[in-house]
Amino acid sequence: MAKDFSTRAENYSKWYNDIVQRAELAENSAVRGCMVIKPYGYAIWEKMQAALDNMFKETGHSNAYFPLFIPKSFFSKEADHVEGFAKECAIVTHYRLKNDPDGKGVVVDGDAKLEEELIIRPTSETIIWDTYRNWIQSYRDLPILVNQWANVVRWEMRTRMFLRTAEFLWQEGHTAHATEQEALEETYQMLDVYADFAENFMAIPVLKGLKSENERFAGALETFCIEALMQDGKALQAGTSHFLGQNFAKAFDVKFASKEGKLEHVWATSWGVSTRLVGALIMAHSDDNGLVLPPKLAPIQTVIVPIYKTEDQRKVVFEKAAEIKKLLKGLGIRVKFDDRDTHKPGWKFNEYEFKGVPVRIAIGPRDVENGTVEIARRDLLKKDIVATDQLVQRVPELLDDIQDTLFQRALTFREENTRKADSWEEFVHILDDKGGFILAHWDGTAETEQKIKDETKATIRCIPLGDKKEPGKCVYTGKPSEGRVVFARAY
Amino acid sequence: MAKDFSTRAENYSKWYNDIVQRAELAENSAVRGCMVIKPYGYAIWEKMQAALDNMFKETGHSNAYFPLFIPKSFFSKEADHVEGFAKECAIVTHYRLKNDPDGKGVVVDGDAKLEEELIIRPTSETIIWDTYRNWIQSYRDLPILVNQWANVVRWEMRTRMFLRTAEFLWQEGHTAHATEQEALEETYQMLDVYADFAENFMAIPVLKGLKSENERFAGALETFCIEALMQDGKALQAGTSHFLGQNFAKAFDVKFASKEGKLEHVWATSWGVSTRLVGALIMAHSDDNGLVLPPKLAPIQTVIVPIYKTEDQRKVVFEKAAEIKKLLKGLGIRVKFDDRDTHKPGWKFNEYEFKGVPVRIAIGPRDVENGTVEIARRDLLKKDIVATDQLVQRVPELLDDIQDTLFQRALTFREENTRKADSWEEFVHILDDKGGFILAHWDGTAETEQKIKDETKATIRCIPLGDKKEPGKCVYTGKPSEGRVVFARAY
Numbered sequence: 011m012a013k014d015f016s017t018r019a020e021n022y023s024k025w026y027n028d029i030v031q032r033a034e035l036a037e038n039s040a041v042r043g044c045m046v047i048k049p050y051g052y053a054i055w056e057k058m059q060a061a062l063d064n065m066f067k068e069t070g071h072s073n074a075y076f077p078l079f080i081p082k083s084f085f086s087k088e089a090d091h092v093e094g095f096a097k098e099c100a101i102v103t104h105y106r107l108k109n110d111p112d113g114k115g116v117v118v119d120g121d122a123k124l125e126e127e128l129i130i131r132p133t134s135e136t137i138i139w140d141t142y143r144n145w146i147q148s149y150r151d152l153p154i155l156v157n158q159w160a161n162v163v164r165w166e167m168r169t170r171m172f173l174r175t176a177e178f179l180w181q182e183g184h185t186a187h188a189t190e191q192e193a194l195e196e197t198y199q200m201l202d203v204y205a206d207f208a209e210n211f212m213a214i215p216v217l218k219g220l221k222s223e224n225e226r227f228a229g230a231l232e233t234f235c236i237e238a239l240m241q242d243g244k245a246l247q248a249g250t251s252h253f254l255g256q257n258f259a260k261a262f263d264v265k266f267a268s269k270e271g272k273l274e275h276v277w278a279t280s281w282g283v284s285t286r287l288v289g290a291l292i293m294a295h296s297d298d299n300g301l302v303l304p305p306k307l308a309p310i311q312t313v314i315v316p317i318y319k320t321e322d323q324r325k326v327v328f329e330k331a332a333e334i335k336k337l338l339k340g341l342g343i344r345v346k347f348d349d350r351d352t353h354k355p356g357w358k359f360n361e362y363e364f365k366g367v368p369v370r371i372a373i374g375p376r377d378v379e380n381g382t383v384e385i386a387r388r389d390l391l392k393k394d395i396v397a398t399d400q401l402v403q404r405v406p407e408l409l410d411d412i413q414d415t416l417f418q419r420a421l422t423f424r425e426e427n428t429r430k431a432d433s434w435e436e437f438v439h440i441l442d443d444k445g446g447f448i449l450a451h452w453d454g455t456a457e458t459e460q461k462i463k464d465e466t467k468a469t470i471r472c473i474p475l476g477d478k479k480e481p482g483k484c485v486y487t488g489k490p491s492e493g494r495v496v497f498a499r500a501y
Numbered sequence: 502m503a504k505d506f507s508t509r510a511e512n513y514s515k516w517y518n519d520i521v522q523r524a525e526l527a528e529n530s531a532v533r534g535c536m537v538i539k540p541y542g543y544a545i546w547e548k549m550q551a552a553l554d555n556m557f558k559e560t561g562h563s564n565a566y567f568p569l570f571i572p573k574s575f576f577s578k579e580a581d582h583v584e585g586f587a588k589e590c591a592i593v594t595h596y597r598l599k600n601d602p603d604g605k606g607v608v609v610d611g612d613a614k615l616e617e618e619l620i621i622r623p624t625s626e627t628i629i630w631d632t633y634r635n636w637i638q639s640y641r642d643l644p645i646l647v648n649q650w651a652n653v654v655r656w657e658m659r660t661r662m663f664l665r666t667a668e669f670l671w672q673e674g675h676t677a678h679a680t681e682q683e684a685l686e687e688t689y690q691m692l693d694v695y696a697d698f699a700e701n702f703m704a705i706p707v708l709k710g711l712k713s714e715n716e717r718f719a720g721a722l723e724t725f726c727i728e729a730l731m732q733d734g735k736a737l738q739a740g741t742s743h744f745l746g747q748n749f750a751k752a753f754d755v756k757f758a759s760k761e762g763k764l765e766h767v768w769a770t771s772w773g774v775s776t777r778l779v780g781a782l783i784m785a786h787s788d789d790n791g792l793v794l795p796p797k798l799a800p801i802q803t804v805i806v807p808i809y810k811t812e813d814q815r816k817v818v819f820e821k822a823a824e825i826k827k828l829l830k831g832l833g834i835r836v837k838f839d840d841r842d843t844h845k846p847g848w849k850f851n852e853y854e855f856k857g858v859p860v861r862i863a864i865g866p867r868d869v870e871n872g873t874v875e876i877a878r879r880d881l882l883k884k885d886i887v888a889t890d891q892l893v894q895r896v897p898e899l900l901d902d903i904q905d906t907l908f909q910r911a912l913t914f915r916e917e918n919t920r921k922a923d924s925w926e927e928f929v930h931i932l933d934d935k936g937g938f939i940l941a942h943w944d945g946t947a948e949t950e951q952k953i954k955d956e957t958k959a960t961i962r963c964i965p966l967g968d969k970k971e972p973g974k975c976v977y978t979g980k981p982s983e984g985r986v987v988f989a990r991a992y
Contacts, residue, residue: 040575040631041568041619049563049647056564072540073547077532078621078652078668079591084531085598086606096598096607100570102621103594103609105656107576107587115577116587118594118618127609128532130569130593130621140531150843156540161569161652165596177569352641 017298022242027171029292033301033365036171043169043176047285050365051172053309054288055179059159061211061306062181062283065203071155071183076137078161079128084136087261091135094228098165100130100176130163135229135254135280138184139262146186146276148267153196154186172289173246173501180284186276188266190255193277197253200281201234204249212287213304213417214238214294215424216248217447217496219472223456224463227280231255237471237496239424240293243445245471245498248290254278289501295389295416301366302388304416305409311344312405313367315358317374330378334371334398338405363388368412369405389415430494437485437497441468447498451491453484462486462497471496508789513733518662520783524792524856527662534660534667538776541856542663544800545779546670550650552702552797553672553774556694562646562674567628569652570619575627578752582626585719589656591621591667621654626720626745626771629675630753637677637767639758644687645677663780664737664992671775677767679757681746684768688744691772692725695740703778704795704907705729705785706915707739708938708987710963714947715954718771722746728962728987730915731784734936736962736989739781745769780992786880786907792857793879795907796900802835803896804858806849808865821869825862825889829896854879859903860896880906921985928976928988932959938989942982944975953977953988962987 015028030036035051038044047055063073079102085092106122109115131137138156145151163177183200187193201218208216216236226233230252238248259265259275268274295302305311314331318324331347338345346367348358355372362370372384377398385404386393389412396404427446431437440448452458452470463469472495479493506519521527526542529535538546554564570593576583597613600606622628629647636642650672660666674691678684692709699707707727717724721743729739747766750756755767786793796802805822809815822838829836837858839849846863853861863875868889876895877884880903887895918937922928931939943949943961954960963986970984 037632037635039568040572040628041570044568044570046568046632047566049565052565053563055566072544074540074543075538075546075670077530077535077537078654079532079535081531082598082607082609092598092607096600099596099598100593100619101595101598101609102591104592105590107573107583107590107592107620109587116573116583118573118592128591129598137531141528141537144528163569179566 015300018241025298026289026293029296029301030171035288035292035301038171041176043166045171045175047179050309051288054291054303054307055285057307057309058207058211058287059181062203062207063157063159065207066157066181066183069155069199069203071157071185073159074156075158075160076134076141078131080131080134080137082127082129084140085129087136088229088257090257091229091261095132095164099132100163100165102128102130131160132162132164133280133282134158134160134162134182134184135258135278136262139258139264139278142184142186142276143262143264146264146266149188149269152186152188152266152276153192155183155196156185157181157183170289172285172292174286178284178286180282182280182282185279186259186264187279188268188274188277190277193255193279194253197232197234197251197279197281200279201236201249201251204236204251204281204283207283208236208238208248209417211304211306212291212294213306213413213420214248214290215417215421217472217474218476219474219496221250221472222459222470222495224459225469227252229254229257230280231257234475235472237447237498238290238294239420239427239447239498240290240501241423242293243427243499245447245496245500246286246290246293247471247500248287249281249283251281252279254280294420296366299391300364302416303366303368305368305413308366308368309344310346310362310365310367311409312338312346312369312371313358313362314345314347314371314373315355315362316347316349317355317372323375326375326378327373330398331373334373334383334401337402341402341406343405343409363391369408371401371405387412389419431485431497432482434485438466441466441497441499445499447471447496449494450485450497451482451493452495453487453489453491458484458486467499468497469500471498471500506791509732516789517780517784520787520792521662526779526783526792529662532667534657536662536666538670541800542779545782545794545798546776548798548800549698549702549778550672553694553698554650556698557648557672557674560646560690560694562648562676565647565649566651567622567625567632567649569622571622571625571628573618573620575631576620578627579720579748581748582720582752586623586655590623591654591656593619593621622651623653623655624771624773625649625651625653625673626675626749626769627753630749630755630769633675633677633767634753634755637755637757640679640760643677643679643757643767644683646674646687647676648672648674661780663776663783665777669776671773673771673773676770677750677755678770679759679765679768681768684746684770685744688723688725688742688770688772691770692727692740692742695727695742695772695774698774699727699729699739700908702795702797703782703785704797704904704911705739705781706908706912708963708965709967710965710987712741712963713950713961713986715950716960718743720745720748721771722748725966726963728938728989729781729785730911730918730938730989731781731992732914733784734918734990736938736987736991737777737781737784738962738991739778740772740774742772743770745771785911787857790882791855793907794857794859796859796904799857799859800835801837801853801856801858802900803829803837803860803862804849804853805836805838805862805864806846806853807838807840808846808863814866817866817869818864821889822864825864825874825892828893832893832897834896834900854882860899862892862896878903880910922976922988923973925976929957932957932988932990936990938962938987940985941976941988942973942984943986943988944978944980944982949975949977958990959988960991962989962991
């Protein structure tokens with residue numbers, strides 16, 4: 011197709027933006043840092059939501075909804091939390107406009123000033139824990155396993171569609187427990203749910219790990235995360251699960267009477283993923299021909315493109331195409347028959363290739379005669395001729411195979427781009443020359459991590475879970491290290 | 502059960518609030534006018550969303566997402582629109598907090614003032630039509646059939662849970678068309694979708710009609726609505742579908758090249774329903790024993806309550822209950838087996854009755870022996886003994902019958918509370934004595950409608966669609982009238 015968009019090698023950042031825009035996923039809006047999620051991009055998010063929501067419900071969670079606004083005073087109640095979020099929040103100060111006395115338009119009505127300013131939620135721990143205080147009296151009221159699908163606002167200065175926007179969509183789980191142990195188990199469980207979703211739906215392999223203190227959520231005792239590797243060798247945090255200890259229960263005075271009749275503070279977790287995942291999905295699989303989508307999250311899994319010249323041909327081809335559509339739909343496949351006569355088949359081929367539709371079926375009059383179709387897979391850009399009566403087997407097989415191939419390809423890429431560094435020289439060399447995940451020893455201090463970040467822009471993505479500890483010496487200070495951690499430059 | 506909540510006759514308003522709170526649907530939050538939607542209330546909204554979303558998609562619409570914020574200047578572009586919404590909006594003026602230099606806590610950072618204030622969307626016509634300008638060049642780009650599920654904010658002074666809150670959840674459809682005719686057809690189609698949903702899912706009969714000028718959406722040429730009657734004789738607007746003409750296309754300069762190559766302004770519609778529908782659902786069907794839910798929207802359609810004393814009995818009863826649960830779940834019924842040993846059966850009976858679960862199955866050791874269960878329906882508060890092997894037929898039949906009974910009951914109520922008034926005396930008498938819908942002649946002027954409202958608090962709910970026109974004399978002025986319209990006091 012006409013090459014008027016960037017390749018990854020030419021300009022990775024432009025390649026990403028080109029895909030977002032040309033595949034009609036999103037665009038910048040008139041409001042600084044906020045994007046419009048277009049129907050095709052939103053359809054991917056809907057598929058993600060449906061899969062995640064189902065996983066949350068299977069693990070016993072219910073959805074609820076809490077206010078968009080948080081009273082300013084709530085913010086100050088948890089010291090680390092306000093420190094983490096105060097610098098980037100949208101603040102509502104007035105509640106009325108009036109006609110501009112000096113001319114056209116409207117101005118803020120100075121008489122309509124709020125007594126206490128309201129913050130647009132950047133995350134909802136404070137308003138939710140203020141609410142939980144009234145929900146929890148005894149151990150019988152626990153656990154509370156609640157999730158919220160919502161929009162949040164963080165006044166980011168440098169934004170990028172899907173990856174970092176001032177307003178974004180997400181889910182935030184907020185659970186309350188009687189014991190530390192149970193809260194920790196929930197934290198791990200939701201980390202596993204996220205990893206499962208990333209690998210089995212998004213086809214993206216992820217590392218599960220613990221965040222260092224520098225990267226911890228403001229107000230958490232521990233933050234766990236899943237980290238993915240993008241094709242430019244940069245890491246992307248794809249989800250976090252926080253063990254909040256009793257911090258918010260103490261800040262909002264949430265206590266319960268235990269079985270033994272003692273009054274104790276409640277234990278908490280919170281966990282979230284956002285529309286950022288759509289950005290991760292784009293960057294993990296797409297190629298220089300456009301978007302590539304894993305079948306499980308593709309809004310259209312299979313598209314049927316008819317080829318014809320005469321009206322007679324049109325009739326024959328449409329009839330067969332409609333038949334195939336019905337057949338595939340009956341199998342639960344999301345199938346589209348593009349019957350528009352305003353566009354040529356070649357244009358349609360390019361369009362669906364660019365939009366990452368996993369399987370394309372082309373059918374012309376000759377095919378109808380032969381009882382065959384042409385079937386193309388987006389991931390490998392390969393075509394094949396298949397007997398029409400084989401489609402019921404072949405299309406589902408192909409979709410499974412594409413899902414699997416994308417995961418394996420991403421896994422191989424990650425394995426090839428995960429390297430050990432045992433000296434500072436080696437560390438810097440790998441980072442500048444190759445990128446990717448670097449497994450290196452670290453002395454465990456926030457100071458060293460900060461210095462490494464200042465010098466190289468690399469951060470500790472996570473302290474991997476479950477790895478065997480291998481003592482060594484910090485790659486930067488030479489001081490003793492308990493085990494390797496994962497460094498990378500990150501989105 | 503213990504009567505510590507109001508009946509409708511005692512205090513209708515308190516009865517409503519008691520149900521909202523005691524059935525754990527919602528509660529007031531720490532933020533003025535904003536509610537917390539609790540898991541059970543949110544589950545009802547999720548069922549509504551799923552059914553509506555499916556209907557929107559069946560009629561060719563896709564979901565998308567537009568910014569929460571609207572630049573202040575956008576508001577002034579459509580004169581009626583700003584007039585309608587400027588008096589009740591939340592305004593973001595700053596984007597950063599800082600530590601209070603005089604002591605504890607945080608204050609708004611005066612240095613972080615926005616150049617142009619941002620309005621939290623009260624509805625999204627302006628930001629969406631600003632976006633559509635770039636989406637539409639030619640007739641080939643039309644129609645655009647987009648819907649958004651979102652939160653919106655209107656700074657209401659008098660709020661009531663679900664019925665009127667400062668922040669609420671809703672969907673807003675925004676479509677763009679090449680011709681007036683097509684836009685009008687869309688407006689009617691979505692009105693029909695809403696009426697279909699209200700009657701077939703919510704089990705609430707609705708009147709379809711046109712709004713008078715006084716009640717029209719700010720910026721619309723015509724507003725169509727569905728109107729429902731609540732048990733206290735007040736009307737509730739349950740959904741609106743607006744024909745916007747070319748107003749927003751003109752305000753935001755959205756033109757397209759027609760097939761004939763002429764540059765024309767685009768035609769628009771918008772339509773929405775909100776969490777207000779949950780309020781309507783509660784008020785339409787509930788009784789003095791609590792919430793009553795139509796099966797199609799009930800989060801739990803059937804609950805199984807086990808009855809036992811000894812451990813042996815428990816074992817036998819649980820086994821049979823689990824078997825029944827599996828059986829009903831296999832039929833696609835949302836069934837819950839309440840196996841908690843922290844609460845007695847009597848407590849559970851009251852709980853599920855109050856929460857409006859349509860069907861309750863109770864099973865004890867004697868039932869297991871006899872191969873029967875006790876089955877109770879919430880709508881009529883009737884119980885019956887049924888053979889266990891009949892449940893596969895009886896439960897689905899019962900759910901259908903309850904859905905139908907609720908609709909018929911509401912329809913009968915509406916019919917009994919719809920009256921003609923042919924004199925002003927009669928009008929006032931019906932309104933004060935009986936409430937309900939009043940069919941009366943009106944001279945067609947905004948002045949008369951306003952006077953009637955000022956004197957009686959009754960408004961024109963709608964000018965009914967499809968009725969045969971019957972000329973007469975205005976009930977207030979005696980001037981000529983083209984046909985009866987529907988008056989009522991309303992929520």
